[in-house]
Amino acid sequence: MERKKVYLLFSGGLDSIIAAKLLKNLGFDVVGVHITSPFFEKDLEKLQDLANKLGIELKVVEAGDDYLEMLKSPVYGYGKNLNPCIDCKAYMLKKVKEVAGENGIIATGEVLGQRPMSQHLQAFNSIEKLSGLKGRVLRPLSGKLLPETDYEKEGVINREKLLDIRGRSRKKYPEILKKLGVNIEELPTPAGGCLLTEPSFSKKVKDLLEHGELSWENVRLLKIGRHFRLGNCKLIVGRNREENKRLEEFSRGGDIVIKVPNVPSPTAILRCKEEPSVELLKKAAGIVARYSDAKSEKEVKVALYKNGKLFKELTVEPLFDTKEFSVTG
Template sequence: MEREKKVYLLFSGGLDSVIAAKLLQNLGFQVVGVHITSPFFEKDLSKVKELADRLGIELKVVEAGEDYLEMLKSPVYGYGKNVNPCIDCKAYMLKKLKEVAGEEGIIATGEVLGQRPMSQRLDAFRSIEKLAGLRGRVLRPLSGKLLPETVYEREGVVDKRELLDLRGRSRKRYPEILRKLGLSGELPTPAGGCLLTEPSFAVKVKDLIEHDQLTWENVKLLKLGRHFRIGKCKLVVGRNREENEKIASFSKDKDLILKVEVAPSPVGLLRCEGEPERGVLETAAGIVARYSDAKREKEVPVSVYRSGKLIEVIKVQPNFNTDKYALKV
């Protein structure tokens, strides 16, 4: 029975995935782009959809779930320099791709051999396929001539001679490839990086893992403000009005909001497992006072709110020793 010429392509919206989509179309495939999104590697979905429309491909968007966070806590193949589980992450994406494609669906990516040091080596490709349960079932058309034969080539679904032989990070050949594929006009840059590879972000993710607080809500909060760990409590302090508003919007029933009301001040969100100890609350208030315009005063009143209600005003000395508590590289 001849396999249907439909392919499910991991579609980041970057240049390589666009080239892969066009190449596969030119080979007679109906392409379905599957875009995986999470707070760690977000792209503008409207631009991804525009690209898909421009290419004439169907687009499916899949949001990373709680299972991604479980993987992140203990990846089979470990981390890169920071908390980037690149091999496990790619395997996770391929598992999601397989869920969309079905057991017999043709699966492809825009990966280039040798382009990324951790996840785009030949041995890494093998590990990823093994972990995803897709041995020999991942078509990588941009480097297909250089890679071992897949099931699709064995079955005659694709001809290896029609694939490309890209290797490494150089893009010198891309203009000619784009011309031959018939791609012109404004095209996307290579896909953006993952926040888990950034040292300043990674240290905050590690803190969540160490304190068993790795949730998607807490991850989204990592993108805002300055972050401090005071005992078992987490304090997030805004850096401008926009951040203050966003941080306040994350407040839950048990959270405390701290701010100085006698002078321009950041908003601080204090999140604890239970009721914070008095010393923790006073330290948090001192840090908020430190970043307010009243920081030169000997004593600063800091208002403490819960669920929008003022519960007390603490008078503190601005805490200038913030490095002791700050989460930073």
């Protein structure tokens, strides 16, 4: 009998490891499809090493601008923060479907009742509807507890071979792993880590949305430094030498790079939609001075650069009360 391929949404977490091994033991060739973006990044070398140990193929798919469009207005809304869990899962399954083709078997490592927003029966139904995969998402970890999939009806997979895991408890996992023959040192914890579930990061993304600045480049910038909103300008202030270096690398034509010369100082970039006023520049310079080693001085000379050239020097008082400008509050 010809071996069939299963395209498994593969995070590299414990649940997807169990799903991969279970499906492989059932005679399927498993292709782990990993979706990556600045919101949920994994070490791809380690992920490939894990796939090799499991004996599965790995395909990495990068989320595109269509993900950002979804994030602006998700059909099923957001969770506690800016996490569109149902729409996000549907998006990922659409990407798996693109890899698998119309007739490919699609699976996930989801567990019934494990996550309050996206892993219950109603959510599963919504995800399948939104992704255009009604009845065609195999969830082998909870398969015995879920409605029969088309794959079971077609005799592609035996329902009795699926598992009946429910909820957040992982007491059964050591026994399951042993039965499946999983022998991987330092097994990962259950997958997670989406930055959109984190309150402070969500506030920074929301700020981008509100100012029409949502792009992958700006999302990557959210991971660096302290973020301030000054009118229609965004000020990002480095917190250490490494962040200072990265901010320099992110700066582009039109950005203003701000530093305090002659003392240890953060590097900051000021990105504006229109030419900033002198008053706004002074506020930005005052914030940068506040985080420099000259912060105890009454007046600090601050240098502003454009395209690598000094274009203005301002003498300002360090600005300590920055709460009203802070993106995270």
